[in-house]
Amino acid sequence: AQSVAQPEDQVNVAEGNPLTVKCTYSVSGNPYLFWYVQYPNRGLQFLLKYITGDNLVKGSYGFEAEFNKSQTSFHLKKPSALVSDSALYFCAVRGMTLNTDKLIFGTGTRLQVFP
């Protein structure tokens, strides 16, 4: 069965420091992987995706993520955190072997960036 794990409920980081939000996945075949961000009282906004190719993908707002097939991970990173990055972050996966567009979401990680 497909699954996504976000092992940290919350990540705290000081403004200007690098941040990492962790995600691991389990899926049959090669995955499509996505990161979304949710601000208070809003829907999810797409940040970036990995489909194929370069393992380091760049997305919106200076975020990037590294796909690691051997560790089945897709960690979200940013070199220098901003207070405005504080939000709820979701990792999601879709298995390519399934004839469906369904995504499986992780439980979310709350990122708190302190001034």
Added chain:
Amino acid sequence: NAGVTQTPKFQVLKTGQSMTLQCAQDMNHNSMYWYRQDPGMGLRLIYYSASEGTTDKGEVPNGYNVSRLNKREFSLRLESAAPSQTSVYFCSSGARPSNQPQHFGDGTRLSIL
């Protein structure tokens, strides 16, 4: 550019009442989805529609029904609301091929007393 529009934004119901949540998208997407978001549980798929005229159950379909009225609209109905259905409900739409991201509405916050 409206994207995905959900109505209403907030609603309070009494146990046993019925209600329909509305969702419309203007991106000409084939696929549409309904999720619920609960603290510590992420987003769980209730129902989805891969194309106009088709609907399928997701992870947590019990207590819900859906209608894909046309390509733009996908509604979610609670026939007899229960307190366990208190949640934030999100609608999303997606294009083919499925390596494209889904687009989400801003949600409906539903409380059932």
